[in-house]
Amino acid sequence: MRTWNTPTDASVLRLVEAERERRRRIRQHDWRTAGRPDQILPLGDWRVWMILAGRGWGKTRTGAEAVREWSETNSHIGLIAPTKTDAREIMVEGVAGILAVFPPERPARYIANRFRLEFPSGSIGTIFTADEPDRLRGPQHTKLWADELAAWRYPEAWDMALLGLRLGDSPQAIITTTPKPTALIRELRDRSRLEGDPLGRVVLTQGSTYDNAANLSPAFLSEIVQRYEGTRMGRQELHAEILEEIEGALWTGAMIEGGRVHASPAMVRRVLAVDPATTHGPDSDETGVTVAGKGEDGDYYVLEAEGLRASPEVWGSRVLHLYDLHAADMIVAETNQGGEMVAAVLRAVCSRTSREVPRISTVHAKKGKVLRAEPVVALYEQGRVHHVGVFPVLEEQQTAFPVATDHDDRVDATVYALTELAKPERRSITAY
8 A cells, every 4th residue: 555755744834934034035135125215226217326315324235236236237337435444344345235235045256355246147346446546547337336425535536437437238327425515416416407417317316314214223313313413414414415515604514524534643632621601401501512632643633522501510520521531631611601610610529529620721712702713713724623533513513603503612612622732832821
């Protein structure tokens, strides 16, 4: 008698689970299903797709997925990042980069020493950086992905890239960037508004951080909203607006951005400056606090810039904490509004905590705010002042001062700190 083997319940479950996993992996790598409509390659005839979007919108994933789709039918794809580190850590090896979006059964291969990607279809991706625009003079491409174009040190690299974008029937470029009011970004935005562009159609997609909120961690959203929302910088970093310069403001965004750094050199001096509020409450001014240093290279570095709407006891404790944290050698305190308030508050906090009172230098400014700020603005114009990181509220105040801001506490504290550091010798400050 012939018997038939029948599958057990356990084996059936394993088959079902395996099929579910197979389908899940297909969905995971099916960007046209998983991506939002504004993240999918546009239809029609276009030359440039520029994505101006806030932090966390999904710009890198969108660019990487476009490269994956292109790689199936295009032989030579160019990839341009601001720096070599950005190319490797964000565009290629990042969590949303090119290597991550290819399925395990059809992976892309990264050959780091040749600045090259080999795709499973046989097509090639070549990596460039905007720091070396001359490398873009010779190579030719069918497609191009340019990441963080607004942050390129040499915008002429874009022109070099376009000259090489000449292979195939439909050469196209994708730009993924957080917007900044550079001439190139404004030019491309304006071209996107044209009915017919002789240089080729520009498609513009703008989006905010909140468009991708479902895929962002609550901690990230909480931190970035607290840091940027409600500020002029938040309009740029969260909502992807191209901020135009305010006529009459002493500082410009380009002036600040040109000197921004991620780390500072060794310091020869550090000072902390305080612009005190005379009251505290929900509607009061903030007490501005800035820590700045003079580097061994002779340039000046803004290390901290914050404002506190708090009682004197609270802001006094915070000032002493920052003073110790940065090993500052002096506290510079403005006396016009608060008289001897800062010195008195700090002495009281030191007495309560049994610590030595730091060296305090007072500023009684006889000049107007604009005249006082002008020498510091000149240092920015010379490229000698660097913000170590981003200080959204300070930078918003700077780019609106003195014509379009109701608050300048952080500007004042920063001016006091940098004025002290720029003096040829250490002595008490009196502004005339």
